[in-house]
Amino acid sequence: MTLTSYDATAAALDLLAGRPLVVLTGAGLSTDSGIPDYRGPGSTARTPMTYQEFVSGPPARQRYWARSHLGWARMHQADPNPGHMALAGLDGAGALRLLITQNVDGLHERAGSTTLVALHGRISEVVCLGCGAVTERSALQDRMGRLNPGHLQRFADVLARPDGDVELEETSDFVVPACESCGGVLKPHVVFFGENVPADRVERCFAAVDALGDEGGALLVAGSSLAVMSGLRFVRRAARAGVPVVIVNRGATRGDELADLRLDVGCSDFLPALAAQARR
Numbered sequence: 558m559t560l561t562s563y564d565a566t567a568a569a570l571d572l573l574a575g576r577p578l579v580v581l582t583g584a585g586l587s588t589d590s591g592i593p594d595y596r597g598p599g600s601t602a603r604t605p606m607t608y609q610e611f612v613s614g615p616p617a618r619q620r621y622w623a624r625s626h627l628g629w630a631r632m633h634q635a636d637p638n639p640g641h642m643a644l645a646g647l648d649g650a651g652a653l654r655l656l657i658t659q660n661v662d663g664l665h666e667r668a669g670s671t672t673l674v675a676l677h678g679r680i681s682e683v684v685c686l687g688c689g690a691v692t693e694r695s696a697l698q699d700r701m702g703r704l705n706p707g708h709l710q711r712f713a714d715v716l717a718r719p720d721g722d723v724e725l726e727e728t729s730d731f732v733v734p735a736c737e738s739c740g741g742v743l744k745p746h747v748v749f750f751g752e753n754v755p756a757d758r759v760e761r762c763f764a765a766v767d768a769l770g771d772e773g774g775a776l777l778v779a780g781s782s783l784a785v786m787s788g789l790r791f792v793r794r795a796a797r798a799g800v801p802v803v804i805v806n807r808g809a810t811r812g813d814e815l816a817d818l819r820l821d822v823g824c825s826d827f828l829p830a831l832a833a834q835a836r837r
Contacts, residue, residue: 583781623731637668643828687741
């Protein structure tokens, strides 16, 4: 059922009290850190670049990296918000069995969460599609800056999009660095649309959800519309096993009919209250 009042928050806190938790987070959790989401209220519809498009040739990669060079400079400055800090507190209190995040911004880690699976990877890392070398995004950012002087200043006012992207069409003159080890194509170490989440990550998450049934636990979804299967499958798994599901999200989600409680409230409002309850 969908509840939006003070009573809904109280009911959710009561249902979750004392239970071990698996928490699934999405882009809605990071909006209070200034990072736009894909499908929240007021969000502009957009189609992210697919893996197939990224590997199609240099023009697509110019378009991606020219935008990402700008977007990373902004995302890198974002700070964890009260929702991130509350989940780190739940982790520290031993109430969290696993935090599964669909976000690539790294804000959970910066807040102090350690019992975590970054389902779609981290934008702070870069992988070479040739030799497989993984390097720090900050080093690539410096290289792009040297190869494209003035790019950050020239387009400082372009509109930000989710996941470190921006609205920019002038990309044909952007110089994209190659892998320093083998000269191969560099890609952010994240799961693009059109790619599969690595199987070991999925299995770890399934195992944590399955264990909730034996431990009397619950699955909490925070800030995800569950529009893609990579997150929705865990809600379906929990519901089939009779594990209570609580969804906290601004706007409807694809998993609403599976939820025991559905709260249309902000993550930064609900999660600190949940963390405070766990400390008592």
